[in-house]
Amino acid sequence: MKHISLLGATGSIGTQTLDVIRKHPSHFKLDSMSVGRNIDLALQQVHEFSPNLLSVQTKEDYDKVIHDVPSQTKVVYGEEGLVEVATDPKSDILVNAVLGSVGLSPTLAAIKERKAIAIANKETLVTAGHLVTSAAKDFGVPLLPVDSEHSAIFQALNGEKRTEIEKLILTASGGSFRDRSRAELENVTVHEALNHPNWSMGAKITIDSATMMNKGLEVIEARWLFDIPYEKIDVVLHKESIIHSMVEYIDGSVIAQLGTPDMRVPIQYALTYPNRLESISNERLNLWEIGTLNFSKLDTERYRCMSFAYEAGKIGGTMPTVLNAANEVAVAYFLDNELSFLQIEQKIEQALERHQAISEPTLKDIIEVDAETRAFIHSSMK
Numbered sequence: 001m002k003h004i005s006l007l008g009a010t011g012s013i014g015t016q017t018l019d020v021i022r023k024h025p026s027h028f029k030l031d032s033m034s035v036g037r038n039i040d041l042a043l044q045q046v047h048e049f050s051p052n053l054l055s056v057q058t059k060e061d062y063d064k065v066i067h068d069v070p071s072q073t074k075v076v077y078g079e080e081g082l083v084e085v086a087t088d089p090k091s092d093i094l095v096n097a098v099l100g101s102v103g104l105s106p107t108l109a110a111i112k113e114r115k116a117i118a119i120a121n122k123e124t125l126v127t128a129g130h131l132v133t134s135a136a137k138d139f140g141v142p143l144l145p146v147d148s149e150h151s152a153i154f155q156a157l158n159g160e161k162r163t164e165i166e167k168l169i170l171t172a173s174g175g176s177f178r179d180r181s182r183a184e185l186e187n188v189t190v191h192e193a194l195n196h197p198n199w200s201m202g203a204k205i206t207i208d209s210a211t212m213m214n215k216g217l218e219v220i221e222a223r224w225l226f227d228i229p230y231e232k233i234d235v236v237l238h239k240e241s242i243i244h245s246m247v248e249y250i251d252g253s254v255i256a257q258l259g260t261p262d263m264r265v266p267i268q269y270a271l272t273y274p275n276r277l278e279s280i281s282n283e284r285l286n287l288w289e290i291g292t293l294n295f296s297k298l299d300t301e302r303y304r305c306m307s308f309a310y311e312a313g314k315i316g317g318t319m320p321t322v323l324n325a326a327n328e329v330a331v332a333y334f335l336d337n338e339l340s341f342l343q344i345e346q347k348i349e350q351a352l353e354r355h356q357a358i359s360e361p362t363l364k365d366i367i368e369v370d371a372e373t374r375a376f377i378h379s380s381m382k
Contacts, residue, residue: 001026001027001028001029002027002028002029002092002093002271003028003029003031003090003091003092003093004017004021004028004029004030004031004091004092004093004094004095004271005031005032005033005085005086005088005091005093005094005095005110005115006018006030006032006033006034006085006094006095006097007033007034007082007085007086007094007095007096007097007098007103007106007121008034008035008036008096008097008098008099008103008120008121009033009034009035009042009045009097010035010036010037010038010041010042010045011036011097011098011099011202012202012205012263013095013097013120013146013263013267014033014035014095014097015041016263016264016267017095017097017267017271018030018045018049019264019280020264020267020268020271020280021049022048023280024268024277027272027277028271030049030051031051031052031053031088031090031091032051032052032053032054032055032084032085032088032090032091033045033046033049033051033053033054033055033085034054034055034056034081034082034085034098035054035055035056035057036057036098037057037061039056039061039064039065042054042056042065043065043068043069046065046069046070046073047069047070050070050072050073051073052072052073052074052088052090053073053074053076053084053085053088054069054073054074054075054076055075055076055077055078055081055082055084055085056075056076056077056081057077057078058077058078059077059078061077062075062076062077079102079105079106082098082102082103082105082106083105083106083109085106086106086107086109086110086113086115087106087109087110087112087113087115089113091115092115092116093115093116093117093118093144093271094106094107094110094115094116094117094118095118095120095146095267095270095271096117096118096119096120096121096124097120097121097146098121099121099123099202099204099205100121100123100324100328101123101124101127101321101324101325101328101370103121103123103124104123104124104127104128104132104363104366105363107119107121107124107132108128108131108132108135108363111132111135111136111139111141112135112139114139114140114141115141116141116142116144117136117141117142117143117144118144118145118146118267118270118271119143119144119145119146120146120147120267122147122217122218122220122221123217123324123328125220125221125224125225126217126220126221126320126321126323126324127320127321127324127325127366127370128321128361128363128366129220129221129223129224129320130224130360131363131366132224133224133225133227142273143225144270144273145221145225145266145270146263146266146267146270147218147221147266148241148244148245148259148261148263148265148266149170149171149218149222149244149245150218150221150222150225150245151244151257151265151266151269151270152243152244152245152246152256152257152266153168153170153222153225153226153245153246153247153257154225155257155269156245156246156247156255156256156257157226157247160247160249160255162226162227164249164250164251165228165232165247165248165249165250166232166248166249166250166252167232167233167234167247167248168222168226168228168232168233168234168245168246168247168248169234169235169236169245169246169247169248169254170215170218170219170222170233170234170235170236170245171235171236171237171238171241171243171244171245171246172212172215172235172236172237172238172298173196173209173237173238173239173240173241174212174237174239175196175206175209175210175211175212175214176192176193176194176195176196176206176209176210177192177193177210178237178239181302182301182302185341185342186340186341186342187340188341190334190335190337193206193207193210193334193341194206194207196209196210203335204328204331204332204335207331207334207335207344208327208331210341211303211305211331211341211344211345212298212303212305212306213305213308213309213327213344213348215235215303215306215309216305216306216308216309216310216323217309217323217324219233219235219306219309219310219313220309220312220313220320223313230310230313230314235298235306236295236296236297236298237295237296237297237298238293238294238295239294240290240293240294241261242258242259242260242261242285242287242290242293243256243257243258243293244256244257244258244259244266245257258285259285260281260283260284260285262280262281262283264280264281265279265280265281268280304345304349305327305344305345305348308323308345308348308349308352309323311352312352315357316357316359317357317358317359317360317361318355318357318358318361318365318366318369319352319355319357321361321366321369321370321373322351322352322355322369322373323348323351323352324370325351325369325370325373325374325377326347326348326350326351326352326373326374326376326377327344327348328374329347329373329374329377329378330343330344330347330348330377331344333347333377333381338381339381347377347380350376350380351373351376351377354376355369355373
């Protein structure tokens with residue numbers, strides 16, 4: 001029995017993690033969880049899984065739920081609550097499925113308590129990859145990827161020598177607007193942007209997929225997860241999302257991981273590694289039904305956020321922190337219909353151009369730069 005702490009239980013990855021736990025009750029136990037603003041769903045989850053610990057976002061949320069949870073469930077809130085969930089002494093593994101840089105502090109705290117980390121919160125590695133990977137190494141903690149692309153690379157690397165890697169190849173669906181020219185993006189709506197052709201994801205990550213920032217963040221994440229320079233990380237457009245990613249080796253061999261586009265598969269693999277359990281779904285990959293797999297070269301002029309991500313990653317230091325923070329705020333404004341789709345890129349570029357990177361930032365530096373960047377984007381909207 002593996003005991004689990006889950007950050008972000010009411011989000012897309014969180015609910016699918018609970019699907020995996022629900023499917024395999026003899027293998028997994030949810031001991032602690034944090035939730036977002038969907039309190040009704042959170043209460044349903046608490047009554048189904050009976051965790052020992054529940055963290056909500058605010059004191060107001062605390063007051064809403066405190067009298068409606070099982071007697072054995074302790075309720076906490078805020079950033080301290082996230083850390084308490086992450087460091088729950090009963091758990092073996094932390095699933096970090098929250099959105100944004102809020103996942104950083106609890107992840108570092110969990111590492112210090114020697115919890116295995118199943119990481120779906122890419123912003124943690126984007127903003128502070130050097131701190132997270134260094135801490136994981138110091139405390140002997142595995143970082144297990146949950147993103148389908150990084151899980152694919154992780155699996156393709158099993159049993160191979162890292163010194164023999166030629167390059168990592170991340171695949172990208174192209175998002176909601178993959179069949180539109182840049183000129184056709186001028187007046188696209190939020191509703192159109194949220195209509196992803198392959199995956200069922202939360203709003204923010206779906207917009208990131210449409211701008212390709214999601215893939216840019218994944219490039220930075222791959223650099224830290226697999227200790228590979230940016231020059232050896234490529235992205236290829238693959239609209240079917242059947243090949244989740246590939247590794248090319250120095251002899252020219254390319255090993256790919258294939259599967260149906262179901263996030264519960266990489267979630268389950270992170271929880272069971274190095275073993276596997278029976279599939280959570282009855283659906284199987286039948287290539288003859290798909291017939292054709294399509295690939296095309298990525299155009300960084302079409303998807304400018306990819307250029308921003310590579311540039312920020314190569315500069316390093318606090319530059320990826322700025323990239324991530326500016327994107328989070330700009331996407332929020334777009335979702336509120338206060339920015340156009342293409343203005344997301346403009347705001348990110350403005351934030352990157354004004355920032356002087358700190359080369360070896362401390363956690364304090366990262367937190368300060370994150371806050372300063374968010375404040376800059378907010379002030380630019382006035």
